[in-house]
Amino acid sequence: xxxxxxxxxxxxxxxxxxxxxxxxxxxxxxxxxxxxxxxxxxxxxxxxxxxxxxxxxxxxxxxxxxxxxxxx
Amino acid sequence: xxxxxxxxxxxxxxxxxxxxxxxxxxxxxxxxxxxxxxxxxxxxxxxxxxxxxxxxxxxxxxxxxxxxxxxxxxxxxxxxxxxxxxxxxxxxxxxxxxxxxxxxxxxxxxxxxxxxxxxxxxxxxxxxxxxxxxxxxxxxxxxxxxxxxx
Numbered sequence: 001x002x003x004x005x006x007x008x009x010x011x012x013x014x015x016x017x018x019x020x021x022x023x024x025x026x027x028x029x030x031x032x033x034x035x036x037x038x039x040x041x042x043x044x045x046x047x048x049x050x051x052x053x054x055x056x057x058x059x060x061x062x063x064x065x066x067x068x069x070x071x072x
Numbered sequence: 073x074x075x076x077x078x079x080x081x082x083x084x085x086x087x088x089x090x091x092x093x094x095x096x097x098x099x100x101x102x103x104x105x106x107x108x109x110x111x112x113x114x115x116x117x118x119x120x121x122x123x124x125x126x127x128x129x130x131x132x133x134x135x136x137x138x139x140x141x142x143x144x145x146x147x148x149x150x151x152x153x154x155x156x157x158x159x160x161x162x163x164x165x166x167x168x169x170x171x172x173x174x175x176x177x178x179x180x181x182x183x184x185x186x187x188x189x190x191x192x193x194x195x196x197x198x199x200x201x202x203x204x205x206x207x208x209x210x211x212x213x214x215x216x217x218x219x220x221x222x
Contacts, residue, residue: 004221024146032157035074044221045159 171210178202
């Protein structure tokens, strides 16, 4: 399957580092549905900057520790 | 599966079944009845009302079933069933844009048919099927976005 976005993320690893936070807990804190968190983790959806910041805050890290964008 | 995706499945299923039923109701008359005499009005009105009523009923049943399912899996999570977010809104907008273009193309076709002075049956059927196909196209675009991402 072609990945629709080039944005990569470390949400899964960071969730486990943050006390094994579940996708549902993260979704509650961010204010999205669990399915959206799943889609972001799998690279099927690139979130808005606002949601990206909320995810970083919920995981207690900075934005560029969660998301990356390859130079080329 | 997100709640919005479930309701999209409901509208796609209802839209295609009802449109197919309309075609099945009027198509047999095409062979032996002059198009000016085809009794399309009743099937068309029934199809339009059935689409609305069945979509509403289907969505309500889907919502109740989803909430009960969520409560059984995890007590207290039933109230989250109807939650939507920015991704749902974006997907909905994408689908609606496609539906708008398809419906517009159908309306243009109906305009051409009117100028050619074909029977009312063709004009009404073209308009109805344009809306049905537009709804179907819109739903399929949404389902593809939910399934494969965008």
